[in-house]
Amino acid sequence: MLGGTGEARALAAALTERGVRVISSLAGRVANPRLPVGEVRIGGFGGADGLARYVTENDVVAVVDATHPFAQRIGVSAVNGASAAGVPLLRLERPGWQAGPGDDWHWVATLEEAATKITHLGERIFLTSGRQGLAAFAGCTGQWFLARCVDPPAPPLPPKIEILLDRGPYDVPGETAILREHRIDVLVTKDSGGTMTTAKLVAARQAGIPVIIVRRPARPAAETVREVAAAVAWVSAFPQV
Structure with a gap:
């Protein structure tokens, strides 16, 4: 899982409780990040090719991109890297804000x-x-x-x-x-x-x-869910996990 968000931490906790092995990857841009439960790696992959290589070498069966909506570069690498490695990808992205009465x-x-x-x-x-x-x-x-x-x-x-x-x-x-x-x-x-x-x-x-x-930057098209529960269901559908 490409993490760093509150949703990523919640997803890691929910999957770990179900016995799923989760490896959370953090970019390392924050000095003292809030760490999720489970395994954690910190640092970049070196682009899509590096991510594909990591996925293949570590027998990863699925990738969840739960990074910040403005993490455009990793969003591109996630889609391209997962595709190159031949593994499914899900994007967990919280909904954007909507203006209400009285907002300027x-x-x-x-x-x-x-x-x-x-x-x-x-x-x-x-x-x-x-x-x-x-x-x-x-x-x-x-x-x-x-x-x-x-x-x-x-x-x-x-x-x-x-x-x-x-x-x-x-x-x-x-x-x-x-x-x-x-x-x-x-x-x-x-x-x-x-x-x-x-x-x-x-x-x-x-x-x-x-x-x-x-506004949020454009990211490549990918299967996307808005809620942690939906991401849990998506991951749980894979028999390998």
């Missing part, structure tokens, strides 16, 4: 587009799009940024920035306090989906703050 959402295709759009929306920006995308805002000299990351980011960074190191899940009172304390007037995030970080969206709605949301 502005959709963009990239973080670079978000950096351009904020100039028309506000001056104090709460960035919750991950440390690897902060370079897109390095040229924004007219805004002040609060960037929340799990690990410290590397430059280039915006000239006026404060880093908040934290890890979800979050709640609405806590997110509301952050918006008030830092006088935030724009929230920037990615369409990660799920419930772990939705509190910021609720807090922004209640405060009347606009939200810039980056």
Whole structure:
């Protein structure tokens, strides 16, 4: 299983309880990741060919891609690698977010587009799009940024920035306090989906703050389920496991 998400950890736990041998692969981009139960490997495969070789050499009978919806590169490698190895692939991908009454959402295709759009929306920006995308805002000299990351980011960074190191899940009172304390007037995030970080969206709605949301990147077509239970059923259908 290609993991790193809450759904991946839940799936690993559910399958392990059923006696299924699960090997969870993590990219290794977070210093202290939350580890799933079962076997864990950390680090990349070296592209689709490396993944196919690993699958073949370790007698893997099925691959589940339960990575983050924005993990585009591994999504491509998963489809191509599983196909090359001749094993079935399932993508476990949480649904994206949907705007509701009172939401002021502005959709963009990239973080670079978000950096351009904020100039028309506000001056104090709460960035919750991950440390690897902060370079897109390095040229924004007219805004002040609060960037929340799990690990410290590397430059280039915006000239006026404060880093908040934290890890979800979050709640609405806590997110509301952050918006008030830092006088935030724009929230920037990615369409990660799920419930772990939705509190910021609720807090922004209640405060009347606009939200810039980056759309998910395209990934190759693959059989996809949205719920962990469906993934459990898919894996359990293989007699080899």
